[in-house]
Amino acid sequence: MTVYENIKKYAKKRNMNLQDVALKAGLSKNMIYQYNKGKNPSLETLTKIAEILGVSYNDLAGDNSTINAKSKKVDIKDAMQDDYTIMSYGGREIPPEELEMIRRILDGGK
Known part of the structure; x- marks a missing residue:
């Protein structure tokens, strides 16, 4: 299933x-319909919708590998010490x- 189809399925459930989903995610009310026309949501947007x-x-996202994600290398130990990083x-x-x-x-069980 496409991202659009998955969003539609869970919204219906x-x-x-x-x-409504788009507005609650801070998007224009018709933005999700654009995902059915080939536009792909950002990682941040899809996370908000989820x-x-x-x-x-x-x-x-399912098997969709076309999500627009900006990869950023992060040292997990540094991220774990930062109270502002949301770990999920x-x-x-x-x-x-x-x-x-x-x-x-x-930290090796310390």
Whole structure:
């Protein structure tokens, strides 16, 4: 399924129309329809839409490898120490107590 079809499917399950989803994501009301015409959402936009629909990024992106993502190399240890970096797994934020456990594992169990 395409990104557009996935957004449409999950919006319908939530009794939402595509215009409502777009507006809640901070997009113009007809932006999601552009995804059906070949335009691809940014990683940030698709993540916002997934959050609104209560699904993961992967649920919307599926096998689509054409999502516009700007890759940026990040040192995970540095990111883990930064309180402003949002860490997530499967489209959901990692709870603080689990982040602390991950920090200890990365520091060698100290």
